[in-house]
Amino acid sequence: MLEHAWNETGPRFKAWLAALLLLIGVGGFCYSIQLGTGLGVTGMSRDVSWGLYIGQFTFFVGVAASAVMVVLPYYLHDVKVFGRITVVGEFLAVTAVIMCILFILVDLGMPSRLLNIMLYPSPGSVLFWDMVVLNGYFFLNLLTGWKVLEAEYTGIQAPDWVKPLIYIAIPWAFSIHTVTAFIYSGIPGRDFWLTALTAPKFLASAFATGPALLILISLALRRFTGFDAGQEAIRRLSIIVTYAMSITVFMIMAEFFTAFYSQVPSHMYALKYFFVGLYGGNSFVLISWIFAALCLLALILLLNPKTRGDEKWLTIACASTFIALAIEKGISFTVGGFITNPFGRVTEYWPTPIELGIVLGIWALGAFLLSLFYSLFVTVKRRSERGLV
Amino acid sequence: MKKPLNISRRTLIKATGAAALGIIPAGTLLVRAAGKPHPKALQAKSWAMVINAKLCPPGCRICQEACHKAHNVPNMPDPKQDVKWIWQESYNAAFPYETHPYPDQANEKRAYPILCNHCENPSCVRVCPTQATFQRPDGVVMMDYHRCIGCRFCMAACPYGARSFNFKDPRPHIPSVNQAYPTRTPGVVEKCNFCDERLAVGQMPVCVEACPTKAILFGDLSDPASSVRQALAANVTLQRKTKLGTRPKVFYIV
Numbered sequence: 001m002l003e004h005a006w007n008e009t010g011p012r013f014k015a016w017l018a019a020l021l022l023l024i025g026v027g028g029f030c031y032s033i034q035l036g037t038g039l040g041v042t043g044m045s046r047d048v049s050w051g052l053y054i055g056q057f058t059f060f061v062g063v064a065a066s067a068v069m070v071v072l073p074y075y076l077h078d079v080k081v082f083g084r085i086t087v088v089g090e091f092l093a094v095t096a097v098i099m100c101i102l103f104i105l106v107d108l109g110m111p112s113r114l115l116n117i118m119l120y121p122s123p124g125s126v127l128f129w130d131m132v133v134l135n136g137y138f139f140l141n142l143l144t145g146w147k148v149l150e151a152e153y154t155g156i157q158a159p160d161w162v163k164p165l166i167y168i169a170i171p172w173a174f175s176i177h178t179v180t181a182f183i184y185s186g187i188p189g190r191d192f193w194l195t196a197l198t199a200p201k202f203l204a205s206a207f208a209t210g211p212a213l214l215i216l217i218s219l220a221l222r223r224f225t226g227f228d229a230g231q232e233a234i235r236r237l238s239i240i241v242t243y244a245m246s247i248t249v250f251m252i253m254a255e256f257f258t259a260f261y262s263q264v265p266s267h268m269y270a271l272k273y274f275f276v277g278l279y280g281g282n283s284f285v286l287i288s289w290i291f292a293a294l295c296l297l298a299l300i301l302l303l304n305p306k307t308r309g310d311e312k313w314l315t316i317a318c319a320s321t322f323i324a325l326a327i328e329k330g331i332s333f334t335v336g337g338f339i340t341n342p343f344g345r346v347t348e349y350w351p352t353p354i355e356l357g358i359v360l361g362i363w364a365l366g367a368f369l370l371s372l373f374y375s376l377f378v379t380v381k382r383r384s385e386r387g388l389v
Numbered sequence: 390m391k392k393p394l395n396i397s398r399r400t401l402i403k404a405t406g407a408a409a410l411g412i413i414p415a416g417t418l419l420v421r422a423a424g425k426p427h428p429k430a431l432q433a434k435s436w437a438m439v440i441n442a443k444l445c446p447p448g449c450r451i452c453q454e455a456c457h458k459a460h461n462v463p464n465m466p467d468p469k470q471d472v473k474w475i476w477q478e479s480y481n482a483a484f485p486y487e488t489h490p491y492p493d494q495a496n497e498k499r500a501y502p503i504l505c506n507h508c509e510n511p512s513c514v515r516v517c518p519t520q521a522t523f524q525r526p527d528g529v530v531m532m533d534y535h536r537c538i539g540c541r542f543c544m545a546a547c548p549y550g551a552r553s554f555n556f557k558d559p560r561p562h563i564p565s566v567n568q569a570y571p572t573r574t575p576g577v578v579e580k581c582n583f584c585d586e587r588l589a590v591g592q593m594p595v596c597v598e599a600c601p602t603k604a605i606l607f608g609d610l611s612d613p614a615s616s617v618r619q620a621l622a623a624n625v626t627l628q629r630k631t632k633l634g635t636r637p638k639v640f641y642i643v
Contacts, residue, residue, distance in 0.1 A: 038555065038556055038558065039539070039554070039556050040470055040556035040557035040575075042556075044556070045467075045469035045470055046470060046471065046472075046473075046544070046552075046554060047550070050541060050545060107540070108540055109539020109540075109541070109555065109575065109578075110537065110539040110574075110576040111538075113519075113537075113539075114538060116518075116519040116521070117518045117519060119519075120519045120521075120536065122517060122519060124516075125515070126516065127542055187512055187516065187546040188512050188546070188633040188634065188635060189512075189547075189548025190545065190548075265486070266486070337545065338545075342485075342547070342549050343485065345482070
């Protein structure tokens with residue numbers, strides 16, 4: 001079946017893959033520099049000891065988890081229109097998990113010792129559990145996505161053991177993002193992270209990001225491959241994005257209330273740092289206001305049924321949602337925990353070109369894998385719909 | 390041409406077996422010898438430190454210099470990516486949220502030595518995914534530089550800023566290497582180890598010994614007769630960020 005990812009593709013697709021390969025090469029080159037010199041080539045420091053890599057990891061765990069937003073309605077609520085795109089969601093999850101593992105790998109000071117996590121299992125460490133749940137989620141989605149697609153390809157029903165795995169993958173999706181949130185929300189002295197709202201907020205923003213991305217992917221697939229997810233599926237996804245985005249913004253506002261009404265300094269520092277700067281540090285002010293503006297734009301377009309129902313406006317709303325939450329979870333949230341440092345000072349962080357090159361390479365690798373997965377998916381769909389099975 | 394070794398397979402197996410039989414007891418003896426504590430080793434149920442900041446002259450860096458020299462701590466060119474085991478901070482930096490705008494003038498000028506608190510309930514140990522950082526029965530929080538994967542979860546989890554990461558190769562930045570203590574590779578985390586290598590051979594921590602004003606006391610917190618317990622009984626002392634529940638074992642006389 002795998003050969004269909006490649007065999008029936010045109011020159012435009014191949015050029016796209018070649019361009020992505022080039023970017024992967026750029027990422028690989030940047031990583032070779034980092035590997036030679038150490039993480040000193042990044043903008044990270046003793047005070048801001050996690051940066052873009054861990055932020056991106058967190059963000060893509062959310063993207064991976066959000067596949068459940070098509071799988072859950074289809075399998076538990078019999079929302080038939082999602083039947084055509086559950087596999088799209090599952091392959092998105094698989095790709096996102098691969099990206100997550102790469103983001104962790106490039107963040108390690110000693111990547112050659114990665115397997116120490118398995119050699120010396122430490123059940124007290126949230127990172128250990130994150131490794132367990134991410135790997136489990138990866139295999140669950142790879143197996144179920146593959147078997148469901150294969151069933152369509154061969155015209156033979158998927159084996160019985162696939163169904164239970166699909167059901168297990170549903171709560172598992174919630175677990176991966178919860179465990180990722182617990183990395184942050186369970187450590188003393190980082191008051192921006194130390195809130196029970198972290199895990200619920202992560203889940204809510206993931207369920208806005210992922211379905212927004214799925215809408216964008218569905219529209220792209222229709223435009224470039226002719227595969228149509230269906231009006232109704234997109235309409236339903238857009239409602240999910242609307243609810244999830246509203247809940248996310250609500251939770252962020254709730255954080256503001258607690259910090260600024262209580263007036264507890266350590267709870268206000270990170271939020272002040274983001275929006276007005278703190279102690280002369282203002283690297284994040286611009287992107288924080290971009291984040292706020294995009295959230296507002298997305299909410300206006302999503303909450304209004306007319307704009308939500310219009311594909312052009314919906315595209316803008318979904319792109320705004322995705323970019324806004326990529327800023328919030330993909331970098332700001334991680335850095336915010338380090339504001340202020342343990343001595344009450346602000347150390348600024350901003351990714352270096354090498355850091356950005358590595359991140360770009362991993363994004364390109366994700367796009368590359370996703371393109372191949374979807375090329376395979378679209379070809380199999382086309383064959384089965386033409387009755388070629 | 391060299392003559393091939395004329396050994397039959399049988400002889401070879403026999404010789405190998407005999408050698409193995411010889412190595413095992415010899416090896417066991419070596420391991421036994423290595424596991425035996427030094428006759429003068431200092432032992433305690435719970436090591437702790439009391440620092441009398443009143444005796445700590447501002448601008449003095451003697452403890453830092455002695456410690457960093459003994460432990461091959463580099464002087465990294467970029468202060469944002471520096472490695473530090475013990476250094477000085479102002480009262481406001483050492484005790485944020487426990488300050489007010491009208492401090493007494495003496496304390497305002499005072500410098501507070503900052504180091505790993507060797508917490509009784511260490512969050513860094515809890516989060517480490519490989520047990521590369523661990524707590525000994527005597528309370529010393531240790532680092533295994535050979536197991537650390539450099540994920541820096543411990544740095545995020547330490548509320549005291551006591552941990553350093555080797556962002557770049559530290560070796561070119563060590564003024565003179567002390568051959569008796571290992572240097573580190575890039576990519577691992579390190580911090581103060583309460584001089585475990587000195588305790589093991591009957592010596593007090595190097596900062597305690599180096600301090601010209603005897604401002605640093607080191608002893609067993611579980612022993613009411615120890616120097617640290619007596620100092621705690623006789624003075625007003627502070628710990629950094631007690632509300633976090635980490636139960637630090639470095640106390641400051643203010």
